[in-house]
Amino acid sequence: MSYDTLVVGAGIAGLTAALRLTEQGQRVLIAARGVGATHLAPATIDVLGYLGDARVESPAGSMKALLAASPDHPYRHIPADQLAASLTWFTARAGTLGYVGSLEENMLLPTALGVPRPSALAPQTMSAGDLRAGGRFVFVGVKGFKDFHPALIAENLVRAELSQPVTARAVELEAPPGGLGDLSGRVIAGRFDDDDLSHWLAGELVNRTEPDERIGVPAVLGVRSATETWGELERTLERKVFEVSTLPPSIPGIRLYEAMARALRAGGARIVHGVRVVGAHANDGRIASVDVVNATGTVSHPIGSVVLASGGFASGGLELDSFGVTRETVFDLPLIGVPTTERVRFAPGYFDAQPLARAGVATDDLLRPVDAAGRPVYTNLHAAGAIVGGAVPWKEMSGTGISIATGYAAAEAILAPATLAVSEAVR
């Protein structure tokens, strides 16, 4: 079996590129060491949440200021209309998860510490948590579930900087029947999927909340049927209900992964986990084949294009060794954002700007990793997601936005080489 494109990594960036390519008729192989950051992160689509210390109201409106402050930022390769197109495309593909929001205005969704966190898009199960219009909120914890502390959320939330007044209070429910002990989010989600807990939760909440209160619950309403469970809760209670993201594993992120993986498989793409891409064979500056190590040995795949979506340090796309050398782990690509040996790699304060934070590959406008002279390392290798340097996504709240935008752009570059080659020549 031969493939048109190999995608390295199964996070949102890799899934986005792969799905876009599959839809356009390509045969795609996704080779991944494991699942990506979907299973860790909240599954909101964060395009740009903070510029320095300032909260961003409009990601689209702040893009110019971001690029002025961070000239190497991955978004500099994404034209505004393509960013918008990528999010529209994503929203349609996420299907029943029902993403709402826009690039023009961030929603503010409470975190599990009660901080209003800016996101461009969010699944509909979270959208009623939007704090911009103010209102009355109640946060619901469950005894035995250690990853959600409603009293702290509520007390922080009422002190948050918001344009409209909010009130917030906490309710702590006794553990669900048969659910004593150490409840993990994954276990609770499974019980919601089995329709074991929806009636219990509705019954507990009906007399403990008021009709004009919005009810925040931990984001554990199920993996398979969360949207239905959420809709049923809202209908039964006749109240707005929303999920609040908390510690990993991220149940909403697992839903997103499953939705995209389903679409990929339906389209004929192949997803292989537990393998490692270890290098490429190139001719004339083009990758001709890649070596993939699986449990039985190394397989060489002839390939037309490659999308490197292996993630940053958190996912193993980058590594720093004990001698202070930073490497891109798949193709040993040149990196930017890596302090020289004389400079410190980490600042002494935890919240300081960290010198190594923006490490990653630099790319051209076709998202192809480039060398120090700005030339593509391979003409058919593209990068997407956290492996692209120049951003501090966990501070900017830009991680999923960058992944979708660059994953989409990498796919577009592969799909339309002729047109883009012309526009490149013009430039």
Place this chain on the structure above:
Amino acid sequence: MSSLEADVLVIGGGSTGAGVARDAALRGFSTILVERRDLADGTTGRFHGLLHSGGRYAVKDPSAARECIAENRILRVTAADCIEDTGGMFVSTPWDDPEYGDLFLEGCEATGVPAEEIPAAEALRREPRVNPEIRRAFLVPDASLDPWKLVWGCARSAEEHGARILPYHRVLELEVDGDRVVGAHVRSEHSGEDLRIHATVVINAAGAWAGQIAELAHCKVNVRAGMGLMIAMNHRLVHMCVNRCKRPADGDILLPLRTACVIGTTDVFVPDPDETEIRQEDIDLLLDEGEKLVPGFRQARALHAWAGVRPLFEETAEVAETRDVTRSHALLDHSAREGVAGFLTITGGKTTTFRLMAEAAVDAACLQLGGPRACRTAEVPLAGSESHVLYQIGSRLAAREPVPRAEEIICECELITRHRLEDAIKQRDTTSLDDIRRLLRLAMGPCQGGFCIYRAAGILHAGGSIDQAAANRTLLDFLEERWKGLHPILHGDQLRQARLDDWIFQGILDVEHLPA
């Protein structure tokens, strides 16, 4: 200002001070201990955790070796719950002169430290990750010691015998009446309230800070701070305390400490014991020395680095090399030295000999408190060690396994349950996650608090012991404090972990934008 009275006031809440307080209380003296920060927050909580057999000092410092083996035997009985009987091994690597082994055996023989040479192949069978090129190996009764358990065990024993233990109480002045020290003026770092403590004898057990305390009574104690760096590694790369068989030097000890192991150490004079900067070259030195003991050490996962300061006492300040200072302790009676009565300083020494130091100090105090009373600390077990059962790795897991889903595990790395955490909060009456860390080892495993710190802050807050502002503050303080020990060693998988933690705290929880 309120005031308290006691026979003995102890200044310093490390192993020495806690040991002195316990010893004095066991002899029936009314006793108060003050510590400017938390107990075991200074040198004791920052040492490598080796209960010395004495082997390390057998050649160079025989009197220290004799003290170590005697105390080692006593503590295995009286502080059993703080000690894991790992055993110790001295090995000659290709970088070490194998003939030093003969000197080593002679020194051990002369000082009474049991030492037995075993074939290198047998040593490698016991320690498969140790450098296969070792030429000689010697077994000694080294062990692994939990400093927090030790100090808290002493403190609770002291309290059971009527002592008052006051952490977070800083000494502002010593009160001098004529030619006597008669007490101290202290301030609570939590409430800001001042307190006068009148005491017949004041015992300065401030370790590397003893010079600063002595100056308050215009006495001179020439104690210098010898900074030592340690790195905790994520696995037990060795089962025993493995030492290089050579003259003591940097980076020549690797010992298991619960589920981790610790490599130490360096030794550099620092002018101020509160200024301990971790330098990259010292990290590299330890990693390189680790590589000699355990090939592949640099690829293993480093968890955390920290520096402690040894109190090094010298009558004169003329010693250039810290390792040339004796590791025996010094007891200074300031009435004999400067004509200041009611004031003793006990410093120098090491954690292994803390009990002996306490005995010496309280023996001297007795002379000013109406005559000798017998020391009982060599026989009476510490609080928590009454059963005389040595700590065993895996005991927390063993306690949980029969009922795996009985309750929430708040810190999966260290297997800390919700009850245990809630009990600790109550017992300590604390508002600080860092205090809880020292008590329970919360957040000391591979994820360094990535998962448990949010939970613990939520539980502290929900239990009513702190308000929202204090919960936020202790969470942020913890992250800053943790970073100090993390960033010097970040590479490989621990950087990966740290980045995941960045995502959790900054990306998911958005702690940077918490309200005040």
